[in-house]
Amino acid sequence: MPEIRPFNGLRYNPETAGDMSHIICPPYDVIPPSMQQELYGSSACNAIRLELPMEADPYGAAAERLAEWMKNGVLMQETEPALYPYSQTFTDQEGHTHTRSGLFAAMRLHEFAERKVLPHERTLSGPKADRLNLFRTTKTNISAIFGLYADAQGQADRLIAGFTSANEPVIDAVFQGVRNRLWRLVDPELAKAVQEVLADKSVYIADGHHRYETGLNYRREREAANPEHTGEEAYNFILTYLNNIHDRGLVVFPIHRLIHSVEGFNATEFRSRLEEHFEVTELDGRAALKAYLETSGSSYTYGVVTDGSVFGITLREAPADLLDSNISPALQQLGLVVLHEVVLTRLLGISQEAMALQTNIVYVKDDGEVFRIVADGRAQVGFVVKPATVGQVLDVSESGGVMPQKSTFFYPKIMTGLVFKTLD
Numbered sequence: 001m002p003e004i005r006p007f008n009g010l011r012y013n014p015e016t017a018g019d020m021s022h023i024i025c026p027p028y029d030v031i032p033p034s035m036q037q038e039l040y041g042s043s044a045c046n047a048i049r050l051e052l053p054m055e056a057d058p059y060g061a062a063a064e065r066l067a068e069w070m071k072n073g074v075l076m077q078e079t080e081p082a083l084y085p086y087s088q089t090f091t092d093q094e095g096h097t098h099t100r101s102g103l104f105a106a107m108r109l110h111e112f113a114e115r116k117v118l119p120h121e122r123t124l125s126g127p128k129a130d131r132l133n134l135f136r137t138t139k140t141n142i143s144a145i146f147g148l149y150a151d152a153q154g155q156a157d158r159l160i161a162g163f164t165s166a167n168e169p170v171i172d173a174v175f176q177g178v179r180n181r182l183w184r185l186v187d188p189e190l191a192k193a194v195q196e197v198l199a200d201k202s203v204y205i206a207d208g209h210h211r212y213e214t215g216l217n218y219r220r221e222r223e224a225a226n227p228e229h230t231g232e233e234a235y236n237f238i239l240t241y242l243n244n245i246h247d248r249g250l251v252v253f254p255i256h257r258l259i260h261s262v263e264g265f266n267a268t269e270f271r272s273r274l275e276e277h278f279e280v281t282e283l284d285g286r287a288a289l290k291a292y293l294e295t296s297g298s299s300y301t302y303g304v305v306t307d308g309s310v311f312g313i314t315l316r317e318a319p320a321d322l323l324d325s326n327i328s329p330a331l332q333q334l335g336l337v338v339l340h341e342v343v344l345t346r347l348l349g350i351s352q353e354a355m356a357l358q359t360n361i362v363y364v365k366d367d368g369e370v371f372r373i374v375a376d377g378r379a380q381v382g383f384v385v386k387p388a389t390v391g392q393v394l395d396v397s398e399s400g401g402v403m404p405q406k407s408t409f410f411y412p413k414i415m416t417g418l419v420f421k422t423l424d
Contacts, residue, residue, distance in 0.1 A: 001116070001149060001198045001199055001200065001201040001202065001203055002107050002108040002109070002110050002116045002117055002203060003107070003108040003195075004105040004106065004107050004108075004195055004198060004240070004242070005081070005105060005106045005107075005108075005195075005237065006081035006082050006083050006105065006106070006185075006186070006188075006191050007081055007082070007105070007106040007234075007237070007239075007421055008077060008078050008079065008080070008081050008082075008422075009077075009078050009082060009084060009104075009184075009419040009420065009421065010070075010075055010076070010077050010078070010140065010419070010420040010421065010422055011075065011076060011078060011170075011418075011419050011420070012045065012074065012075060012076075012417065013073055013074060013075065013076045014170075016072075016073050016074050017045050017074050017075075018043060018045060019043075019173070020171050020172075020173035020417070020418075021173040021174050021175060022042045022043040022046065023042075023043050023045055023046050023047060023173075023417050024046075024047055024173055024175055024180060024415040024416065024417040024418060025039050025046060025047045025048045025051060025052075025175075025415065025416050025417055026175075026413045026415065026416065027051065027143045027207075027208070027413055027414065027416055028051050028052040028130075028131075028143065028416075029127065029210070030413055031048070031051075031052055036048060036052055036054060037054075040054060045069070045074055046417070047142070047416045047417030048416075049061075049062070049065055050062045050065060050066055050138070050140075050142050050416075050417075050420075051142050051143055051416045051417075053065070058134075059133045059134055059136070059137040059138075060137060062134060062137060062138050062142075063137040063138050066138050066140060075420075077422070078184075080186045081186070081191075082184045082185055082186045082191075083103050083104065083105050083185045083191050083194065084103060084104035084105075084182055084183065084184060084185065084418070084419050085101070085102070085103045085104075085160045085163065085164050085182070085183040085185060086101070086102055086103060086104055086180070086181070086182050086183075086241060086414075086418065087099055087100065087101040087102075087164070087180075087181050088100050088178050088179065088180055088181075088249075088412050088415075089178070089179040089181075089249075090177060090178040090179070090411075090412055091177070092251070098248070098249040098251055099249045100243060100247055100249035100250055100251070100412075101157065101160065101161070101164075101243075101247060101249060102241055102242050102243035102244070102247070103160060103185075103194070103241070103242055104144060104182075104239065104240065104241050104242075104418070104419055105240055105242060106234075106237035106238070106239065106240070106421060107147065107203070107237060107238055107239075107240040107242075108236060108237055109212075109215050109216055109219050109236055109237065109238055111216065115202070116202065116203065117147070117202075117203045117204075117205065117212070118202060118203070118204050118205065118397035118398065119205050119209050119212070119397065119402060120204065120205065120209075120393050120396050120397045120401075120402060120403050120407070120408075121205075121209050121402055121403050121404075121405065121406075121407060121408070122209075122356075122402045122403075122404075122405055123209045123210050123213055124210070124356065124405075127210040128210050128213055128214050128217065131210055131211055131214040132214050132217055132218060135214060135215070135218040135423065136218070136221075139422065139423045139424050140420050140421065140422050140423060141211075141215075141238060141239035141420060141421040141422075141423065142416060142420055143208075143211065143239075143414070143416040144208065144211075144239040144240055144241045144414050144416075145205060145207065145208030145209075145211050145212045145215075145238060145239070145240050145241070146205070146206040146207035146208050146240075146241050146243070146410060146414050147203040147204065147205055147206065147240050147241065147242050147243070148203070148204045148205075148206050148242075148243055148244075148245045148250075148390070148393075148394075149198060149201040149202065149203055149204070149242060149243075149244060149245065150201060150202075150244070150245050150246065150394070151197070151198070151201060151244045151246060152246050154244060154246060155197045156194050156197045156198055156244065157244055157247065159190065159193055159194050159197065160185075160194065163183065163185055163187075163190060164181075164183050167183055169181040169182055169183050170182055170183060170184050171418055173415075175415060178412045180415050180418065182418045182419065198242070203240075203242070204245075204393065204394055204397045205397075206243070206393070206408070206410045207408075207410050207413070207414070211238075212238065215238040218235060218423070219235050219236055222235045222423075223235075234421075234422060234423050234424060235423045235424075237421070238421075239419075239420070239421035241414045245390050245394065250390060250410070251410070251411050252387045252388060252389065252390060252393075252408055252409065252410055252411070253365060253387055253409040253410075253411045254365075254384075254385045254386055254387040254388075254409065255363050255364070255365055255385070255406045255407070255408070255409050256363070256364050256365070256366075256367055256369075256370050256382065256383060256384050256385055257339070257344075257361055257362075257363065257382065257383040257385065258361065258362040258363075258364060258370060258373055258374070258378075258379040258381075258382045258383075259344070259348060259350070259360055259361060259379060259380055259381045259382070259383075260360060260361075260362065260378065260379045260380055261359070261360050261380075262348055262349065262350065262360055262380055265348070265380045265381070267306040267307065267309065267380070267381065270306075270347065270348070270381065271304075271306075271309075271311070273347050274304070274313055274343070274347065277315060277316060277317060277322065277342060278313035278314060278315055278316060279313065279314045279316055280311055280312070280313050281311055281312040281313075281314075282309075282310075282311050283303070283310045283311055283312055284310070285310060286310075286367065286368065286371055288310070289303040289305075289310055289312060289367075289384060290367070292312040293312070293384065293386055296312075296314060296386075298314050298315065299333060299334070299335040299386065300314060300315035300319065300335050300338050301313070301314045301315075301335070301386060302314075302335070302339060302343075302383050302384065302385055302386075303367075303370075303383065303384030303385075304381065304382070304383060304384075305370050305371055305374045305381065305382040305383075305384065306374065306380070306381050306382075307374060307375070307377070307380075315338060319332045319333075319337075319338050320332055322338070322341070322342050323337070323338070323341055323342075324341070327341070328396075328399050328400075328401050329399075330392075330395040330396045330398070330399040330401055331396060331399070331401045331403070333392060333395065334388060334392055334396070334403060334404075334407070335385060335386055335388075336385060336388065336403065336404045336407050337403075337404060339383060339385065340355065340404045343383070344361070348360075355404075355405065356405065362379065363406040365409055367384045370382035370383075370384055387408075387409075388403070388407055388408050393407075393408060
């Protein structure tokens with residue numbers, strides 16, 4: 001694993017900031033304008049005002065606000081370096097309760113070519129430019145990246161659990177039904193033990209690819225401008241939440257696809273073309289579609305929703321017979337790769353560029369939304385997909401490949417506002 005270190009966290013002062021349930025927020029990339037406005041109204045100190053300001057100059061506003069909050073005591077810079085154990089507890093739609101447990105640390109930045117930190121998704125230039133401006137003006141990691149590591153024995157988990165079970169959290173806040181608890185671990189011997197257990201593990205980016213690449217770009221800038229650069233400066237490390245892939249609380253949800261504005265689209269003709277490669281099963285609504293996906297043992301099974309019709313499709317052929325030979329075996333195992341390459345590109349004629357720009361495609365996390373949007377005419381066809389597994393994510397990362405955009409949704413998102421990390 002890249003070197004991880006305790007760090008002097010920048011945190012909200014519990015005596016001045018108020019109820020943390022009204023202060024934490026999701027990361028910027030899952031906040032629609034309606035939620036942004038709602039979060040602004042929830043507290044004058046909500047972390048949205050740093051993460052995604054509404055002002056005309058959002059970067060300047062974030063920097064000014066950060067300085068003001070540090071000056072007036074809303075934020076406090078801690079004097080001792082710490083690791084920050086963090087757990088999230090939630091109940092899923094089936095009524096099952098999950099708790100995902102990990103920790104925040106400062107992780108040394110490494111180029112992907114060094115194979116210490118491995119990505120699994122493509123990134124876009126726009127979000128990276130946005131986050132780089134925020135890094136430059138605030139000189140602070142406002143939100144963390146989400147990294148996975150593999151520790152089948154759960155050694156680090158046991159060390160952390162021993163600490164959290166014996167100590168009260170410094171934050172205990174509920175946001176949108178998810179309970180978020182944060183602890184502050186300052187014991188240097190315990191922190192060292194955790195570091196040693198994780199030293200030989202690789203880190204796979206689950207979420208925050210744009211932020212990680214922004215961290216690399218920012219480090220290059222700072223290094224080039226610093227003739228006395230040593231590699232020990234704070235900008236060489238990025239705020240990271242680390243979670244064991246063997247944690248039973250680690251949940252991956254699917255992200256469904258909605259297609260619109262495809263010229264000449266005809267639902268009947270499209271179904272006929274699907275039948276060339278897929279077994280097609282007529283289904284009676286959303287519940288039947290859910291059962292179809294759950295009982296299918298194939299990774300290449302999808303739900304298709306058009307105006308007035310719902311059906312399931314399962315690939316008849318081996319993926320290798322349909323996909324280009326330059327697509328790696330690890331990527332060929334992903335249902336989304338077949339959906340994108342065969343259905344979206346070949347059958348619907350949506351180019352890779354159009355997908356990257358989201359010209360004809362919308363991503364949603366709720367399968368019910370697929371039905372609603374198709375029914376009201378905002379989409380021509382919707383695809384309900386199965387979630388990728390953590391094992392598939394790791395296989396793609398190890399192979400050096402990248403998954404299609406919006407392939408995974410690790411739930412819940414890591415909250416912003418629990419702890420920040422300064423870059424000076």
